[in-house]
Amino acid sequence: MTPKPHSALIIVGHGSTTNPDSSTPSFEHAESLVRRGLFGDVQCVFWKEEPSMRQALHLVDQDDIYIVPNFISEGYFTRTVIPRELELTGPLTQRAGRTLKYCEPVGNHERMTELLLRRAAEVAPGVDPQKTSLLIVGHGTNLNDNSAFAAKREVDRIAASGIYAQVLSTFMEEEPLIAKWDELTTQPNVVVVPFFISDGLHSYQDIPVLLGIEQEPTAAASQRSVFRDNPRHMRGRTLYYASAVGTEPLFAEVILDQITAFDLAHPALP
Amino acid sequence: MKRDLTQALARWISQGRRQIGEVLFLPTDHGFLVHHHLDSPSADLEPHTDPNAARRIAVADASGEFRPIKTTPNLRRGWLLKLPDITALRTALEALYPAMLGSFLSFERGELPGVHLRETVGRQSGMYAITKKVTDNQALAVIARNCNSEHGCLKAHLWQIDPTTPVSSLPASKTDPSIPQLPGSAPFLPLLCAEACNLLVAKFREEIKKTPYTPPPADAAPTAAPPHP
Incomplete structure:
Protein backbone atom coordinates (compact mmCIF):
# COMPACT_ATOMS: atom_id res chain seq x y z
CA MET A 1 0.00 0.00 0.00
CA THR A 2 1.17 3.54 -0.75
CA PRO A 3 1.79 5.36 2.55
CA LYS A 4 -0.97 7.73 3.60
CA PRO A 5 0.77 10.11 6.01
CA HIS A 6 -2.11 12.58 5.85
CA SER A 7 -4.75 9.98 6.66
CA ALA A 8 -5.72 8.33 9.93
CA LEU A 9 -6.90 4.77 10.37
CA ILE A 10 -9.48 3.95 13.02
CA ILE A 11 -10.05 0.27 13.75
CA VAL A 12 -13.47 -0.39 15.29
CA GLY A 13 -13.84 -3.38 17.61
CA HIS A 14 -16.56 -4.75 19.87
CA GLY A 15 -14.57 -4.90 23.12
CA SER A 16 -15.90 -6.28 26.38
CA THR A 17 -16.73 -5.04 29.86
CA THR A 18 -15.52 -8.30 31.39
CA ASN A 19 -12.86 -9.92 29.21
CA PRO A 20 -9.49 -8.20 28.79
CA ASP A 21 -8.62 -10.20 25.67
CA SER A 22 -11.55 -9.11 23.52
CA SER A 23 -9.85 -5.89 22.42
CA THR A 24 -6.28 -7.23 22.32
CA PRO A 25 -6.16 -8.25 18.64
CA SER A 26 -7.43 -4.81 17.52
CA PHE A 27 -4.75 -3.10 19.61
CA GLU A 28 -2.06 -5.47 18.35
CA HIS A 29 -3.02 -4.97 14.71
CA ALA A 30 -2.95 -1.20 15.35
CA GLU A 31 0.49 -1.39 16.95
CA SER A 32 1.82 -3.39 14.03
CA LEU A 33 0.43 -0.85 11.54
CA VAL A 34 1.87 2.05 13.56
CA ARG A 35 5.31 0.42 13.32
CA ARG A 36 4.97 0.29 9.54
CA GLY A 37 4.37 4.03 9.40
CA LEU A 38 1.77 3.86 6.66
CA PHE A 39 -0.67 6.30 8.26
CA GLY A 40 -0.44 9.62 10.05
CA ASP A 41 -2.14 7.92 12.99
CA VAL A 42 -3.70 4.57 13.84
CA GLN A 43 -6.22 4.27 16.67
CA CYS A 44 -8.77 1.75 17.96
CA VAL A 45 -12.28 2.45 19.24
CA PHE A 46 -14.83 0.07 20.74
CA TRP A 47 -18.50 -0.44 21.57
CA LYS A 48 -17.91 -1.83 25.06
CA GLU A 49 -14.53 -0.39 26.00
CA GLU A 50 -12.54 2.80 25.89
CA PRO A 51 -11.86 4.65 23.75
CA SER A 52 -15.44 4.54 22.56
CA MET A 53 -16.73 5.05 19.04
CA ARG A 54 -18.20 8.35 20.17
CA GLN A 55 -14.69 9.57 21.01
CA ALA A 56 -13.20 8.50 17.68
CA LEU A 57 -12.89 11.90 16.04
CA HIS A 58 -11.22 13.41 19.10
CA LEU A 59 -8.43 10.84 18.86
CA VAL A 60 -6.91 11.85 15.54
CA ASP A 61 -5.58 15.07 14.02
CA GLN A 62 -6.05 14.07 10.38
CA ASP A 63 -9.02 15.21 8.29
CA ASP A 64 -8.97 12.11 6.06
CA ILE A 65 -10.03 9.11 8.12
CA TYR A 66 -10.43 5.45 7.15
CA ILE A 67 -12.71 3.45 9.44
CA VAL A 68 -12.33 -0.34 9.33
CA PRO A 69 -14.63 -2.55 11.42
CA ASN A 70 -12.67 -5.41 12.97
CA PHE A 71 -15.78 -7.59 12.83
CA ILE A 72 -16.14 -11.10 11.46
CA SER A 73 -19.25 -10.33 9.42
CA GLU A 74 -21.61 -7.65 8.29
CA GLY A 75 -24.66 -7.28 10.44
CA TYR A 76 -26.23 -5.32 13.24
CA PHE A 77 -22.97 -3.73 14.39
CA THR A 78 -21.55 -2.81 11.01
CA ARG A 79 -24.89 -1.66 9.57
CA THR A 80 -26.60 -0.08 12.57
CA VAL A 81 -24.41 0.55 15.59
CA ILE A 82 -21.17 1.79 14.02
CA PRO A 83 -22.83 4.17 11.51
CA ARG A 84 -25.07 5.55 14.25
CA GLU A 85 -22.33 6.03 16.85
CA LEU A 86 -19.90 7.57 14.33
CA GLU A 87 -22.70 9.54 12.64
CA LEU A 88 -21.89 8.10 9.22
CA THR A 89 -24.21 8.75 6.30
CA GLY A 90 -22.82 6.04 4.03
CA PRO A 91 -19.48 4.73 2.80
CA LEU A 92 -18.37 8.35 2.56
CA THR A 93 -19.27 11.02 5.10
CA GLN A 94 -18.16 14.66 5.00
CA ARG A 95 -18.48 16.41 8.32
CA ALA A 96 -16.90 19.54 9.80
CA GLY A 97 -14.13 19.56 7.22
CA ARG A 98 -13.36 15.89 7.69
CA THR A 99 -13.84 12.96 5.33
CA LEU A 100 -14.81 9.65 6.90
CA LYS A 101 -14.30 6.56 4.73
CA TYR A 102 -16.24 3.58 6.01
CA CYS A 103 -14.67 0.35 4.78
CA GLU A 104 -15.99 -3.22 4.71
CA PRO A 105 -15.49 -5.36 7.83
CA VAL A 106 -12.36 -7.51 7.82
CA GLY A 107 -14.33 -10.75 7.93
CA ASN A 108 -15.84 -9.99 4.52
CA HIS A 109 -12.48 -10.18 2.81
CA GLU A 110 -11.71 -13.15 0.60
CA ARG A 111 -8.41 -13.70 2.41
CA MET A 112 -10.35 -15.04 5.41
CA THR A 113 -10.26 -18.46 3.74
CA GLU A 114 -6.46 -18.37 3.59
CA LEU A 115 -6.21 -17.27 7.22
CA LEU A 116 -8.57 -20.00 8.44
CA LEU A 117 -6.52 -22.61 6.56
CA ARG A 118 -3.34 -21.17 8.03
CA ARG A 119 -4.74 -21.38 11.57
CA ALA A 120 -5.86 -24.98 10.97
CA ALA A 121 -2.42 -26.01 9.69
CA GLU A 122 -0.59 -24.25 12.53
CA VAL A 123 -2.56 -25.91 15.31
CA ALA A 124 -2.12 -29.43 13.93
CA PRO A 125 1.36 -29.55 12.39
CA GLY A 126 2.16 -32.74 10.50
CA VAL A 127 -1.43 -34.00 10.71
CA ASP A 128 -2.74 -35.38 7.41
CA PRO A 129 -5.65 -33.17 6.26
CA GLN A 130 -7.08 -36.13 4.39
CA LYS A 131 -7.63 -37.83 7.76
CA THR A 132 -8.97 -34.68 9.37
CA SER A 133 -12.36 -33.07 9.89
CA LEU A 134 -12.07 -29.28 9.96
CA LEU A 135 -14.77 -27.47 11.92
CA ILE A 136 -15.17 -23.72 11.55
CA VAL A 137 -17.14 -22.54 14.58
CA GLY A 138 -19.10 -19.32 14.51
CA HIS A 139 -21.46 -17.63 16.93
CA GLY A 140 -24.80 -18.21 15.25
CA THR A 141 -27.57 -16.04 16.51
CA ASN A 142 -31.01 -14.77 15.76
CA LEU A 143 -29.82 -11.16 15.77
CA ASN A 144 -29.49 -9.27 12.52
CA ASP A 145 -26.10 -10.82 12.05
CA ASN A 146 -24.56 -12.65 9.16
CA SER A 147 -21.90 -14.48 11.14
CA ALA A 148 -23.48 -17.84 10.32
CA PHE A 149 -23.68 -16.95 6.64
CA ALA A 150 -20.02 -15.86 6.66
CA ALA A 151 -18.91 -19.09 8.36
CA LYS A 152 -20.85 -21.18 5.81
CA ARG A 153 -19.34 -19.19 2.96
CA GLU A 154 -15.83 -19.92 4.25
CA VAL A 155 -16.63 -23.59 4.71
CA ASP A 156 -17.87 -23.82 1.11
CA ARG A 157 -14.62 -22.27 -0.13
CA ILE A 158 -12.42 -24.55 1.98
CA ALA A 159 -14.43 -27.63 1.02
CA ALA A 160 -14.06 -26.74 -2.67
CA SER A 161 -10.28 -26.76 -2.25
CA GLY A 162 -10.42 -30.46 -1.30
CA ILE A 163 -7.61 -30.06 1.23
CA TYR A 164 -9.51 -31.56 4.16
CA ALA A 165 -11.44 -34.84 4.14
CA GLN A 166 -14.39 -33.09 5.79
CA VAL A 167 -15.19 -29.43 6.39
CA LEU A 168 -18.19 -28.26 8.42
CA SER A 169 -19.56 -25.03 9.81
CA THR A 170 -20.76 -25.32 13.40
CA PHE A 171 -22.21 -22.83 15.86
CA MET A 172 -22.56 -22.09 19.52
CA GLU A 173 -26.23 -21.29 19.42
CA GLU A 174 -27.71 -22.93 16.35
CA GLU A 175 -27.50 -26.25 14.51
CA PRO A 176 -25.18 -27.85 13.76
CA LEU A 177 -24.03 -27.31 17.34
CA ILE A 178 -20.33 -27.40 18.11
CA ALA A 179 -21.23 -29.33 21.27
CA LYS A 180 -22.03 -32.32 19.00
CA TRP A 181 -18.61 -32.20 17.31
CA ASP A 182 -17.94 -35.93 17.77
CA GLU A 183 -21.29 -36.90 16.22
CA LEU A 184 -20.78 -34.56 13.27
CA THR A 185 -17.28 -35.64 12.26
CA THR A 186 -16.10 -38.66 10.31
CA GLN A 187 -12.31 -38.48 10.60
CA PRO A 188 -9.88 -39.55 13.37
CA ASN A 189 -8.45 -36.02 13.66
CA VAL A 190 -10.67 -33.03 14.38
CA VAL A 191 -9.39 -29.46 14.03
CA VAL A 192 -11.62 -26.69 15.38
CA VAL A 193 -10.95 -23.08 14.33
CA PRO A 194 -13.04 -20.32 15.95
CA PHE A 195 -14.32 -17.83 13.36
CA PHE A 196 -14.04 -15.04 15.90
CA ILE A 197 -12.10 -11.79 16.20
CA SER A 198 -10.48 -12.53 19.56
CA ASP A 199 -9.77 -15.17 22.17
CA GLY A 200 -12.39 -13.53 24.30
CA LEU A 201 -15.45 -14.77 26.12
CA HIS A 202 -16.83 -16.99 23.34
CA SER A 203 -13.80 -18.58 21.77
CA TYR A 204 -11.63 -18.93 24.86
CA GLN A 205 -14.15 -19.46 27.63
CA ASP A 206 -17.44 -20.73 26.17
CA ILE A 207 -16.51 -23.01 23.26
CA PRO A 208 -13.98 -25.15 25.23
CA VAL A 209 -16.84 -26.03 27.59
CA LEU A 210 -19.08 -26.92 24.62
CA LEU A 211 -16.27 -29.08 23.21
CA GLY A 212 -15.88 -30.82 26.57
CA ILE A 213 -12.22 -29.88 27.04
CA GLU A 214 -13.12 -27.75 30.06
CA GLN A 215 -15.79 -28.49 32.67
CA GLU A 216 -16.55 -24.82 33.23
CA PRO A 217 -15.34 -21.51 31.76
CA THR A 218 -11.72 -20.85 32.69
CA ALA A 219 -10.09 -17.54 33.46
CA ALA A 220 -9.41 -15.30 30.47
CA ALA A 221 -6.60 -16.36 28.13
CA SER A 222 -4.24 -13.60 29.25
CA GLN A 223 -4.67 -14.64 32.87
CA ARG A 224 -3.52 -18.25 32.29
CA SER A 225 0.04 -19.41 31.84
CA VAL A 226 -0.84 -22.12 29.33
CA PHE A 227 -2.97 -21.22 26.33
CA ARG A 228 -4.25 -24.70 25.37
CA ASP A 229 -2.98 -28.24 25.54
CA ASN A 230 -3.15 -29.64 22.03
CA PRO A 231 -4.05 -32.25 21.03
CA ARG A 232 -6.70 -33.72 23.29
CA HIS A 233 -7.57 -37.39 22.98
CA MET A 234 -11.23 -37.65 23.72
CA ARG A 235 -14.42 -39.27 22.44
CA GLY A 236 -12.30 -41.58 20.28
CA ARG A 237 -10.73 -38.68 18.35
CA THR A 238 -7.69 -36.48 18.39
CA LEU A 239 -8.95 -32.94 18.91
CA TYR A 240 -7.02 -29.75 18.12
CA TYR A 241 -8.50 -26.42 19.22
CA ALA A 242 -7.02 -23.32 17.59
CA SER A 243 -6.81 -19.71 18.65
CA ALA A 244 -9.44 -17.40 17.10
CA VAL A 245 -8.73 -16.54 13.47
CA GLY A 246 -8.76 -12.83 14.35
CA THR A 247 -5.62 -13.15 16.47
CA GLU A 248 -3.63 -14.01 13.34
CA PRO A 249 -1.13 -11.16 12.78
CA LEU A 250 -1.97 -11.21 9.05
CA PHE A 251 -5.31 -9.64 9.99
CA ALA A 252 -3.40 -6.34 9.89
CA GLU A 253 -2.85 -7.02 6.18
CA VAL A 254 -6.56 -7.59 5.70
CA ILE A 255 -7.26 -4.21 7.30
CA LEU A 256 -4.98 -2.66 4.66
CA ASP A 257 -6.67 -4.73 1.94
CA GLN A 258 -10.06 -3.33 2.95
CA ILE A 259 -8.67 0.20 2.65
CA THR A 260 -7.30 -0.58 -0.80
CA ALA A 261 -10.68 -2.02 -1.74
CA PHE A 262 -12.39 1.15 -0.52
CA ASP A 263 -10.06 3.33 -2.61
CA LEU A 264 -10.71 1.17 -5.68
CA ALA A 265 -14.46 1.45 -5.18
CA HIS A 266 -14.27 5.25 -4.76
CA PRO A 267 -11.60 6.30 -7.28
CA ALA A 268 -12.72 9.92 -7.55
CA LEU A 269 -11.72 10.63 -3.96
CA PRO A 270 -8.36 12.20 -3.09
CA MET B 1 -6.73 26.01 12.94
CA ARG B 109 -11.39 24.33 20.68
CA GLY B 110 -15.10 24.39 21.53
CA GLU B 111 -15.61 21.09 19.71
CA LEU B 112 -16.72 18.86 22.58
CA PRO B 113 -20.40 19.58 23.20
CA GLY B 114 -22.00 17.65 26.04
CA VAL B 115 -24.71 15.24 24.92
CA HIS B 116 -27.49 15.03 27.49
CA LEU B 117 -28.64 11.65 28.75
CA ARG B 118 -32.07 11.76 27.10
CA GLU B 119 -30.39 12.09 23.71
CA THR B 120 -27.92 9.28 24.44
CA VAL B 121 -30.54 6.76 25.56
CA GLY B 122 -32.91 8.00 22.86
CA ARG B 123 -30.68 6.72 20.08
CA GLN B 124 -30.12 3.25 21.59
CA SER B 125 -31.36 0.17 19.74
CA GLY B 126 -31.41 -3.58 20.14
CA MET B 127 -30.94 -4.79 23.71
CA TYR B 128 -30.34 -1.21 24.90
CA ALA B 129 -33.52 0.29 23.40
CA ILE B 130 -35.18 -0.33 26.78
CA THR B 131 -32.97 2.36 28.31
CA LYS B 132 -35.20 4.99 26.69
CA LYS B 133 -37.57 4.17 29.54
CA VAL B 134 -35.18 5.03 32.36
CA THR B 135 -36.84 7.47 34.77
CA ASP B 136 -34.98 10.51 36.07
CA ASN B 137 -34.87 8.97 39.53
CA GLN B 138 -33.49 5.68 38.26
CA ALA B 139 -30.90 7.53 36.18
CA LEU B 140 -29.81 9.74 39.08
CA ALA B 141 -29.31 6.71 41.34
CA VAL B 142 -27.37 4.73 38.74
CA ILE B 143 -25.19 7.73 37.87
CA ALA B 144 -24.42 8.37 41.54
CA ARG B 145 -23.35 4.74 42.03
CA ASN B 146 -21.23 4.45 38.89
CA CYS B 147 -19.87 7.92 38.11
CA ASN B 148 -18.85 9.15 41.57
CA SER B 149 -15.23 10.25 41.64
CA GLU B 150 -14.44 8.33 44.84
CA HIS B 151 -14.86 4.82 43.41
CA GLY B 152 -16.55 5.09 40.03
CA CYS B 153 -14.99 7.42 37.47
CA LEU B 154 -12.68 10.44 37.60
CA LYS B 155 -14.13 12.20 34.56
CA ALA B 156 -15.88 15.55 34.86
CA HIS B 157 -19.36 15.51 33.29
CA LEU B 158 -20.24 17.86 30.44
CA TRP B 159 -23.80 16.50 30.28
CA GLN B 160 -27.01 16.54 32.29
CA ILE B 161 -30.19 14.43 32.28
CA ASP B 162 -31.65 16.96 29.83
CA PRO B 163 -30.94 20.65 29.15
CA THR B 164 -32.84 21.75 32.26
CA THR B 165 -32.23 18.81 34.63
CA PRO B 166 -28.78 18.58 36.21
CA VAL B 167 -27.35 15.40 37.70
CA SER B 168 -28.32 16.39 41.23
CA SER B 169 -27.09 13.11 42.71
CA LEU B 170 -23.44 14.14 42.22
CA PRO B 171 -21.63 17.18 43.69
CA ALA B 172 -21.53 20.34 41.58
CA SER B 173 -17.73 19.92 41.29
CA LYS B 174 -18.35 16.90 39.04
CA THR B 175 -19.33 19.25 36.21
CA ASP B 176 -16.41 21.67 36.57
CA PRO B 177 -13.35 20.64 34.52
CA SER B 178 -11.20 23.16 36.41
CA ILE B 179 -11.65 21.26 39.69
CA PRO B 180 -9.53 18.10 40.12
CA GLN B 181 -11.68 15.04 40.76
CA LEU B 182 -8.73 13.59 42.67
CA PRO B 183 -8.03 15.78 45.73
CA GLY B 184 -4.48 17.09 45.99
CA SER B 185 -3.70 16.79 42.28
CA ALA B 186 -0.74 18.64 40.81
CA PRO B 187 -1.63 21.06 37.96
CA PHE B 188 -3.56 18.67 35.76
CA LEU B 189 -5.15 17.74 32.45
CA PRO B 190 -8.88 17.25 33.03
CA LEU B 191 -10.59 13.97 32.21
CA LEU B 192 -13.78 14.87 30.36
CA CYS B 193 -17.00 12.91 29.80
CA ALA B 194 -19.06 14.34 26.94
CA GLU B 195 -21.87 11.82 27.30
CA ALA B 196 -22.96 8.68 29.13
CA CYS B 197 -20.71 5.80 28.11
CA ASN B 198 -21.97 2.43 26.95
CA LEU B 199 -21.16 0.90 30.33
CA LEU B 200 -23.44 3.38 32.07
CA VAL B 201 -26.17 2.76 29.49
CA ALA B 202 -25.83 -0.96 30.25
CA LYS B 203 -26.28 -0.17 33.96
CA PHE B 204 -29.54 1.66 33.16
CA ARG B 205 -30.72 -1.48 31.38
CA GLU B 206 -29.89 -3.61 34.44
CA GLU B 207 -31.72 -1.16 36.70
CA ILE B 208 -34.84 -1.12 34.53
CA LYS B 209 -34.85 -4.91 34.23
CA LYS B 210 -34.64 -5.45 37.98
CA THR B 211 -37.27 -2.88 38.95
CA PRO B 212 -40.71 -4.49 39.10
CA TYR B 213 -43.35 -2.47 37.32
CA THR B 214 -46.05 -1.16 39.59
CA PRO B 215 -49.12 0.06 37.75
CA PRO B 216 -50.35 3.46 38.93
CA PRO B 217 -53.62 3.58 40.87
CA ALA B 218 -56.59 3.66 38.53
CA ASP B 219 -57.42 7.26 39.44
CA ALA B 220 -53.86 8.59 39.23
CA ALA B 221 -52.19 10.28 36.30
CA PRO B 222 -49.70 7.95 34.53
CA THR B 223 -46.43 9.34 35.87
CA ALA B 224 -44.59 6.11 36.66
CA ALA B 225 -42.22 4.39 34.29
CA PRO B 226 -44.05 2.63 31.48
CA PRO B 227 -44.04 -1.16 31.55
CA HIS B 228 -41.10 -2.94 30.01
CA PRO B 229 -40.89 -6.33 28.39
Missing part, protein backbone atom coordinates in the same frame (compact mmCIF):
# COMPACT_ATOMS: atom_id res chain seq x y z
CA LYS B 2 -5.46 22.51 12.29
CA ARG B 3 -5.53 20.04 15.19
CA ASP B 4 -2.15 18.97 16.51
CA LEU B 5 -2.49 16.93 19.66
CA THR B 6 1.25 16.44 20.20
CA GLN B 7 1.80 20.20 19.99
CA ALA B 8 -1.11 20.71 22.40
CA LEU B 9 0.45 18.28 24.87
CA ALA B 10 3.74 20.23 24.67
CA ARG B 11 1.81 23.44 25.37
CA TRP B 12 0.04 21.90 28.37
CA ILE B 13 3.39 20.75 29.74
CA SER B 14 4.85 24.23 29.25
CA GLN B 15 1.90 25.53 31.29
CA GLY B 16 3.15 23.38 34.15
CA ARG B 17 0.56 20.63 33.94
CA ARG B 18 2.03 17.43 35.40
CA GLN B 19 -0.89 15.13 36.23
CA ILE B 20 -3.70 13.32 34.46
CA GLY B 21 -6.02 11.22 36.60
CA GLU B 22 -3.84 9.15 38.91
CA VAL B 23 -0.73 9.59 36.76
CA LEU B 24 2.17 12.03 37.00
CA PHE B 25 4.26 12.86 33.93
CA LEU B 26 7.52 14.65 34.58
CA PRO B 27 9.88 16.18 32.00
CA THR B 28 13.56 15.24 32.52
CA ASP B 29 16.79 15.85 30.61
CA HIS B 30 16.22 12.55 28.78
CA GLY B 31 12.50 12.74 28.03
CA PHE B 32 9.70 11.97 30.46
CA LEU B 33 9.05 9.87 33.54
CA VAL B 34 5.50 8.62 34.01
CA HIS B 35 4.25 6.88 37.14
CA HIS B 36 1.34 6.50 39.56
CA HIS B 37 0.94 9.68 41.61
CA LEU B 38 1.27 7.73 44.86
CA ASP B 39 4.61 6.21 43.80
CA SER B 40 7.98 7.90 43.97
CA PRO B 41 10.19 7.50 40.88
CA SER B 42 13.08 6.73 43.22
CA ALA B 43 11.22 3.70 44.56
CA ASP B 44 11.80 0.17 43.31
CA LEU B 45 9.39 0.38 40.38
CA GLU B 46 8.95 -1.96 37.41
CA PRO B 47 10.66 -0.04 34.56
CA HIS B 48 9.35 0.19 30.98
CA THR B 49 10.65 2.08 27.98
CA ASP B 50 7.97 1.02 25.45
CA PRO B 51 5.03 3.46 25.62
CA ASN B 52 2.70 0.63 24.56
CA ALA B 53 3.45 -1.00 27.92
CA ALA B 54 1.04 1.59 29.33
CA ARG B 55 -1.89 -0.24 27.77
CA ARG B 56 -0.92 -3.47 29.51
CA ILE B 57 -0.41 -1.62 32.82
CA ALA B 58 -3.90 -0.14 32.58
CA VAL B 59 -5.68 -3.41 31.73
CA ALA B 60 -6.22 -4.70 35.28
CA ASP B 61 -6.23 -3.33 38.81
CA ALA B 62 -3.90 -4.48 41.61
CA SER B 63 -6.09 -7.53 42.27
CA GLY B 64 -6.06 -8.55 38.59
CA GLU B 65 -9.63 -7.39 37.87
CA PHE B 66 -10.21 -6.08 34.34
CA ARG B 67 -10.70 -2.30 34.08
CA PRO B 68 -13.17 -1.61 31.25
CA ILE B 69 -13.24 2.06 32.32
CA LYS B 70 -9.72 3.40 32.53
CA THR B 71 -10.78 6.48 34.52
CA THR B 72 -11.92 4.36 37.46
CA PRO B 73 -9.60 5.40 40.31
CA ASN B 74 -8.00 1.98 40.66
CA LEU B 75 -4.93 2.20 38.42
CA ARG B 76 -2.33 -0.18 39.80
CA ARG B 77 0.91 1.13 41.28
CA GLY B 78 4.51 -0.05 41.03
CA TRP B 79 5.55 0.82 37.45
CA LEU B 80 7.67 3.51 35.84
CA LEU B 81 7.67 4.54 32.19
CA LYS B 82 10.91 6.11 30.96
CA LEU B 83 9.97 7.70 27.65
CA PRO B 84 12.34 9.35 25.19
CA ASP B 85 10.12 12.08 23.75
CA ILE B 86 6.72 13.72 23.62
CA THR B 87 5.43 11.37 20.92
CA ALA B 88 6.03 8.42 23.24
CA LEU B 89 4.47 10.38 26.11
CA ARG B 90 1.34 11.00 24.02
CA THR B 91 1.10 7.29 23.18
CA ALA B 92 1.47 6.30 26.84
CA LEU B 93 -1.03 8.83 28.20
CA GLU B 94 -3.56 7.91 25.50
CA ALA B 95 -3.23 4.26 26.58
CA LEU B 96 -3.59 5.06 30.28
CA TYR B 97 -6.51 7.44 29.68
CA PRO B 98 -8.01 6.64 26.26
CA ALA B 99 -9.28 9.62 24.26
CA MET B 100 -8.72 12.01 27.16
CA LEU B 101 -5.97 14.15 25.59
CA GLY B 102 -7.98 14.50 22.40
CA SER B 103 -11.17 15.26 24.29
CA PHE B 104 -9.45 18.05 26.21
CA LEU B 105 -8.06 19.53 22.99
CA SER B 106 -11.55 19.41 21.44
CA PHE B 107 -12.94 21.02 24.61
CA GLU B 108 -10.43 23.86 24.32
